[in-house]
Amino acid sequence: MLRIYNTLSRQKEDFVPIHEGKAYMYSCGPTVYNFAHIGNLRTYIFMDIFRRTLKYDGYKLKGVMNITDVGHLLSDGDEGEDKMQKASREQKKTPWEIAEFYTKVFFEDLEKLNIGKPEIIAKATEHIKEMIDYVQKLVEKGYGYEIDDGIYFDISKFPGYGKLSRLDLDEQQAGARVEVNSQKRHPADFALWKKAEPEHIMQWESPWGMGYPGWHIECSAMSLKYLGMPFDIHTGGVDHIPVHHENEIAQNEALTGKKSVNYWVHGEFMLVDNGKMSKSLGNTYRVSDLEERGFKPLDFRYFCLNTHYRKKLNFTFEGLKAAQAAYARLLSLVFKHKQAAPCGDKSVAEKYLAQFQEAIDDDLNVPLALGILWTMVKQAPCREIYDAALEFDKVLALSLDKAKAAEQAPEEQAPAEIIELCEKRKAAKAARDWATADKLRAEIVEKGYLVIDTKEGYKVSKNK
């Protein structure tokens, strides 16, 4: 039985789906006015692990992820410049071109990181009608009111406001730094629909004139359309708890009059050098930045999997390097079992498979699951262990099936001095000078390395 931590109740709960054997999940997707950074991607790796665990547990998945290609405003308060519009001005491209470009790169990044694409990808710009209908219904029910610059949600009409973040409204305003718009009835009332200035590029016709949707209505309207309400799971990063998801709950429950989402599940933040990632500090790394520094995307995935999704994860290049070395060693151990003959005893792997299942079902305890994998692959070579590792990999998605002997951590590769001895030995062997070749081999072993001959040439590795 899968247990998952629900932000709403602040405890781990048994996962009981609404529709038997099916899991419906909505995940807040990216705002595509810029590249996704490694912090964003950590959140999508968490989403992926969650999805894979549900599948592993036998659920049929219906996952929706939005692409925010409308752009929402710069601050949590509904003020500031539209992010898409700002990027569009700076890069001298239309907002549609900006969105298309960054959406493409986003999906490339997901693929590099073995993050499976949710079944439904929903672009905000293709659901404007659904959003307008939603807002209209809220207005009809008395939850929305019109002021000069748009339609706002009246939080005083929704007594449950604040139940997800458990902040009282005063704290929430301090946290969200909501700018006060004097026409709003309450400072924390938020925009459902904004009226557009003529120079605003992305705007649509609505019952309130030309305008564009608020950010929160986007997720409410698209989750309602594809999943219905209530649905099972909603994911996102912890930054979404106090404003975005609180507002989604208010909209949903005002519209339907009932609970809208059973499990709210949030991934903790990634820090860089123990601080916030920010453009001004130049530390908002992308996957391609890591690749340029000699890391593979899956080194980063492995790095993320070592920390539970509800713990903060501090990114440093030293940490990533250590993950790279560990991941390479893991692959070489997996390869040992891949090459091994069956040991004829299924129970060797079954014990670990049971432990693995228990770990992932306990609120996605992937660090523990990785520990179990390590213990398992350190056993004597046995093909059944390789098969079990591939089962683990249905959730971990570390491409363990691609394990090759050549996968070695850089520090495990032989230094130049050893390579030189190997080359001399190769020459000696070619010259059929076996005595010299043996002497050179002994010298290599003495220096702590092993050299073996294969069809493709010699292979040298640290003698452990």
Ligand code: AMP
């Ligand atoms: P955005 O494109 O800003 O809406 O962010 C996309 C996703 O990344 C959201 O689910 C955010 O909660 C998440 N996110 C943003 N910054 C970080 C971070 N530093 N660490 C982890 N997740 C983040």
Ligand code: ZN
């Ligand atoms: Zn959202």
